[in-house]
Amino acid sequence: MAKMNLLQAINNALDLAMAKNDKVYSFGEDTGSFGGVFRATSGLTEKYGKHRNFNTPLVEQGILGFANGLASQGSYAVAEIQFGDYIFPAFDQIVNESAKFRYRSGNEFNVGGLTIRTPYGGGIAGGHYHSQSPEAYFAHTPGLKIVMPRNPYEAKGLLLSSIFDPNPVLFMEPKRIYRASVGEVPEEEYTIPLGKADVMKEGSDITLLAWGAQVEMIEKAAEMAEKDGVSCELIDLRTILPWDIETVAKSVTKTGRLLVTQEAPLTGGFASEIAATIQDRCFLYLESPIARVCGLDTPYPLSHEKEYFVDHLKVYEAIKASMNY
Amino acid sequence: MAKMNLLQAINNALDLAMAKNDKVYSFGEDTGSFGGVFRATSGLTEKYGKHRNFNTPLVEQGILGFANGLASQGSYAVAEIQFGDYIFPAFDQIVNESAKFRYRSGNEFNVGGLTIRTPYGGGIAGGHYHSQSPEAYFAHTPGLKIVMPRNPYEAKGLLLSSIFDPNPVLFMEPKRIYRASVGEVPEEEYTIPLGKADVMKEGSDITLLAWGAQVEMIEKAAEMAEKDGVSCELIDLRTILPWDIETVAKSVTKTGRLLVTQEAPLTGGFASEIAATIQDRCFLYLESPIARVCGLDTPYPLSHEKEYFVDHLKVYEAIKASMNY
């Protein structure tokens, strides 16, 4: 075991993947010998050469086009998009190509070796072009998997699973806690299965559901609520697509209440999908409406970041409202 | 009044808008003197000249980039994307640019004059690249309006509103019924307000909600259900973003049941947003879970189109299930 922050855990996962299989390639804007603007890929060029970890020209649609082609050739293509906010020029290559590659060919071809890594989320004084949480934009796309880890241990295990998963995976990294989140991480290879939520803590009154950096908010809010005598069950969804309905439904059947929180704006976010599904699955067990604690329906502002941020206080207030319904 | 099909109504709306204001421009792939692959822009070059209705090179991101710039200059830019399936290369220009243009500049600049027209939807033997219904991909984007008409009368009034609305509007045209949907349409200019749903028929047992071509399915299913003695309230949402929560909530408060249908895959679709919001707003009034009758979570297949299609029979079965819950 070693102490690692989230960035180090990701770097370590990349390192192990590249050591294990020499058809793993890592690339993106500034990700070559410089190691990326966040340094997630640092050291990889020195270790594996400039043909296995390299810079791309500045063109996200090209990065994903290239990555799709490389993956279809049988390689493991690990593409970094510098910020989640800049993934949209690659939207067509992801949604129309990566996601449909296997289906449209009747399984003659596939891009299962593709993993897209991108930092996402706010709280870093980045304004609306360095703070977005675009997971829901992709979650309407059969064929993709979407993974969002909450801490270094999870990040490493989930990234290793993502790279070698036989499907294209969008792996979104919570950049606000890249350095802030530190924990014990085994140095050797291990994996965490995709598609399985993690019940972090059991409880009986309300289920709190989050993913990525937002998990910290349900943890803090739960602490406050427990002092009020509310017993919270905490779930980290981990995989957004396809998501683990069973685990969530089972929990809500028990607690009777569900709160989902996400950083992204409310409307059209993934919390809505969860609420829609769970109201259907757990209709007779629900004691209060499913609460969504989300960003406002505005772009992510700079000077009002603190106010916009979906913090633990907002989650805590929503727990109270749900309990008092 | 004149009998028009949906295409003619759209052509007529464009004609009136261009006659009314000479800063209205219409453009897209093959939309010039040829009139577009569906002929929605036919006759406009003859009438308004090749500088006001014209072809673009084959580049959707360019069409939207150009349109954003033209709109920011104070023009009304009406851009056609040949198929909704090909709008994704323009995703960045729409989601990061059009939608945030006013906000990011503190209202120094805006692209309110932008309207994006695109045919969407299945049922035309088009396979997964000529059948998608991508509205939900855009509905997570504050700053955009999204409009989807159900028939010629609505199409004309809503398109005229969209063109002159001071916000960027994505106007999605149900191509399956381009020619099949025929109705009386006034020849002169008229508008239908954006953001207001249309209660097409009142009823007391269940609210059926749809938009665009899918409205036909709730109409047909309602006919079948009425024969079983179920009284259906029918709502056409018309505007997907921002959507008319009040009208829907009021209806569901009355009926106690809601069914939403969309052509797009279930997961992450806009029906989920509606279900999530209404379960919150109408929690105490709901007699059964909100039903979503949607496409499967797969790409839109060709040879199984009929099976994939969200037809009136599927809606009818879901009405029965909701009533018998």
Added chain:
Amino acid sequence: MAKDKKHQLEIVTKPSFIDGSALKIPMLQILKEDGTLHKDAELPEFDKELMLKIFDTMQFIRVLDERMIAAQRQGRISFYLSSLGEEAASIGSAAALDDEDMIMGQYREQGSLAYRGFTVEQFMNQLFSNEQDLGKGRQMPVHYGCADLNFMTIASPLATQIPQATGYAYGQKMDKNGKCTICYFGEGAASEGDFHAALNMAAVYRVPVIFFCRNNGYAISTPAQGEQFAGDGIAPRGVGYGMKTIRIDGNDIMAVLKATQMARKLAVEENEPVLIEGMSYRMAGHSTSDDPTGYRTRDEEAGWRAKDPLERLQKWLLSKDWMTQEKADEIYQQKKEAVLAALKKAEKVAVPHIDEIIEDVYDQPHDQLQQQLRDLKAHIQKYPDAYPKTSGRIEGGQD
């Protein structure tokens, strides 16, 4: 570390704006329109067998295209898209490649696939979206694909395959397998951002890829010159990316062969990506959904008919005594019969089983998809008449 390029630039002290006229790119032609060779031309490598195989394939594709346009008119298939007039470009280039080189096409390269050995039955199964289609009936007609023949499945979104070709070729280069990728696209698709990304990245990474632009004058109704681009076509862009580039007569099988043979050598032996612009003309409508009389003249079409690649090749073969008129007629007749027989057979084959609807979304269908399939099958069984193509084949009760 990057060189400081600036120090190497020539300095001028009087401004002069350059434009397209600074770079006029000629067109390679070897076989003249009348079917005779240019005297001083440098010929490609070929032998009789190769040229007869090319001729055979061109004839097959000509017949297939004509017959399937008719089949679409009769309502037997929903859609078709022909390569009429452009057969030399796809077939000649495929003939210059190794069979293990990857082909990534746009949708008008049935010729390359036929050259690789895709059978008439395989074509028909795709066109009828039946259960024997390698693509499992999921895509519109002409979206062929075949892993065994190294022919990437065609997809409708334009230009997306171009950067993919760069990535595929990168993998080939790393594998050091001596193979390359050829990527076809139209001059219209070359306007897409993906084109720009692809060529620039290929030049930077020096991958073994051949970009073959079929400049056939139109993108649906949009004429290339002046409405798709203002410059001198697509070739000068290659120069901008620092890429080896050549323009050829795309209706001249010899020019296509020669240029592609040389391009392959550059790609595979020197890791030089190459851009070939083949000048041609789309003789038919864009697809069966299109009627070109709305946007171009019969005269223009007639002018191009005189440049027909198949006739040109045939004339040359006859002049060389590698072919007789009777033999040519016999081949034509034989192709016609084969196409008709395969068509009749394929249209009787059932559509894929409904279970296929959730396959291949992921490597394995997840729980929710399996549930959706169960629900769908139960629904079909309730209304069997509404879903006649699949209802008869659902086993037993609800499974």
Added chain:
Amino acid sequence: MAKDKKHQLEIVTKPSFIDGSALKIPMLQILKEDGTLHKDAELPEFDKELMLKIFDTMQFIRVLDERMIAAQRQGRISFYLSSLGEEAASIGSAAALDDEDMIMGQYREQGSLAYRGFTVEQFMNQLFSNEQDLGKGRQMPVHYGCADLNFMTIASPLATQIPQATGYAYGQKMDKNGKCTICYFGEGAASEGDFHAALNMAAVYRVPVIFFCRNNGYAISTPAQGEQFAGDGIAPRGVGYGMKTIRIDGNDIMAVLKATQMARKLAVEENEPVLIEGMSYRMAGHSTSDDPTGYRTRDEEAGWRAKDPLERLQKWLLSKDWMTQEKADEIYQQKKEAVLAALKKAEKVAVPHIDEIIEDVYDQPHDQLQQQLRDLKAHIQKYPDAYPKTSGRIEGGQD
């Protein structure tokens, strides 16, 4: 109807692949690195007043950049991005334009904005995201914008403004107002698909737009030559699009002025879009988040310091007696004081009122947004200490 271009092509019968060497584009330089003019150079139009205004603006921007990098280090602002070493490109080109021409920048063109008259207070208000910022504190520092000065608000996504410039210029052409648009971008951004779309469309539509590429050798850590592109920079691409193109020494104020003056004439009088590639060097880090020692040498930087555009201009002004060293020092001093004073003032101004958070998403906030604001304000009032910047200014109870 399109001309059949093919008939105009020159035919060759021997294949030869052309590449970047077919088109070497020289660089215009008028004012040498030592501050003297090339003897035979063609000078731009200028007078003493213009050159002094340019000098004054360059000096201001130099001071602003240096001072704000320091302010960021002190934690007074969150982020800064300087144009150190590239002042001639932005200021010289702005000086060649009409004040009503639209400017669409990338983010390193504070010089153009200052030349237009944006005040030091306006700069500071944006940098401190305070309630006097024209952008209402919504974007990161250096994302300036000002409708009055025809300077489009900067946005972070790269290259998106390039096709927008084509569209904006189309509107200007249709309005027949005699104005044009200048669009700045880096050589890195020129790799984006939007660049390709923009230039091709501008050439097709013949709109009055000047594309000004600042080739400063780097995109963050990525060197231009060999990693961003393999060809001869950005200029040859203009030739491919059939667009008037020129390459200039971007550190030479005279070359920038001359080329942009001529480009504006071509744009406005002949509807000729123009591409200018200005060769320069990003002297500072990419931004305050970057440390260039990780990817380039001090030697390389020193080589470029010798080409500094401000010193070069100053030498020339001194030699011409349009400036004295004392006057130059005085200007420097005066800029420093102005910047410091404005900084101190701006950092004390409050952030925008919380009500602004839902404004300008649409022309009017819709019901749901208004509800979200009410909920947010109620929440802030419950936890005023957690949101200190805004809580004190929410009136009364829940409104």
